[in-house]
Amino acid sequence: MNKDMKPMDLNTVLDICVDRVVRGGTIESCLADYPEYSDELKPALEAAAGISCVSYFKVSDQSRREARKRLFDAIEKRHKPSFWAQFAAKAPAWGTVVSVFLIVAIGLVGLNSAATGSIPTVVATVPQPGISNFRFLVSDAPNDIADFSSLVVTVDHVAMLKKSGGDALVTFTPEVKQFDLVKLPGDLTQQLWQGNVPEGQYTRIELYVNEIVGTLKDGQAAEVKLPSDKLQISIPFVVGGDTLTAFTFDITANKTGEGSGKYILNPQAGDSGAVYEPKK
Numbered sequence: 001m002n003k004d005m006k007p008m009d010l011n012t013v014l015d016i017c018v019d020r021v022v023r024g025g026t027i028e029s030c031l032a033d034y035p036e037y038s039d040e041l042k043p044a045l046e047a048a049a050g051i052s053c054v055s056y057f058k059v060s061d062q063s064r065r066e067a068r069k070r071l072f073d074a075i076e077k078r079h080k081p082s083f084w085a086q087f088a089a090k091a092p093a094w095g096t097v098v099s100v101f102l103i104v105a106i107g108l109v110g111l112n113s114a115a116t117g118s119i120p121t122v123v124a125t126v127p128q129p130g131i132s133n134f135r136f137l138v139s140d141a142p143n144d145i146a147d148f149s150s151l152v153v154t155v156d157h158v159a160m161l162k163k164s165g166g167d168a169l170v171t172f173t174p175e176v177k178q179f180d181l182v183k184l185p186g187d188l189t190q191q192l193w194q195g196n197v198p199e200g201q202y203t204r205i206e207l208y209v210n211e212i213v214g215t216l217k218d219g220q221a222a223e224v225k226l227p228s229d230k231l232q233i234s235i236p237f238v239v240g241g242d243t244l245t246a247f248t249f250d251i252t253a254n255k256t257g258e259g260s261g262k263y264i265l266n267p268q269a270g271d272s273g274a275v276y277e278p279k280k
Helices: 012-022 026-033 035-053 059-077 082-091 092-110
Strands: 121-123 134-142 148-162 168-172 178-180 190-195 200-216 220-224 230-233 237-239 242-256 264-269 273-278
Touching: 012 035, 012 242, 026 035, 134 237, 148 190, 148 220, 148 242, 200 242, 200 264, 230 242, 230 264, 237 242, 237 273
Parallel strands: 121 168, 134 242, 220 264
Antiparallel strands: 134 190, 148 168, 148 178, 148 200, 200 220, 200 230, 200 237, 242 264, 242 273
């Protein structure tokens, strides 16, 4: 990333705001954070709010597949396009979001009985030096970090979704819980944890944050928020027995509007990912 990086596109902003609304955030707060997209965001977020009142719980992959099939069967029987189809056709960037709303709503309301189980949680272990298979690091994509003299993030825990050999949520508590993003621009990284996790294919990493303390270069405290209760990146990677997998989770700070004095932390999937090192 470089300082001339373009602002987040509409799809990225939609993903962030939809997640906030479904988790209980307000439409007004999203529009205030992204005023440049307010006209486009408002109708999509009002649609998202329609399912936010449904109690959240984990829905199994089988439930989602059944929900998708029911959705497509119902659409096929109709003689004219539904409101959702017309809405998606008018705004291609929202097509995926609309589909997710429908599938999640059907999965939550109509398939409650099918989602009786939850994904098992596995707590990762910290081994003796030299025999670990996973390292977790953080870094900062520049963007608006130059406004800060310090931007300290305190992490509670990290969760990773393992898909191969049966779904599992692998969690660990970082040995280093606090880092300053100002000190980690570009290619600089800081290791938060190293240990053993179950081998297999992973598809998502979630970083749960306790506190963010930002100080601007003029000495003023900055208002810095998260897009939801966590920072999340969906990138496939593999942890094997013969290599040490090092995953770098890249984070960036963005102004939410010109002159607003507010900032939001976002994960940067494009600058995040795993590298594989030989075990020493």
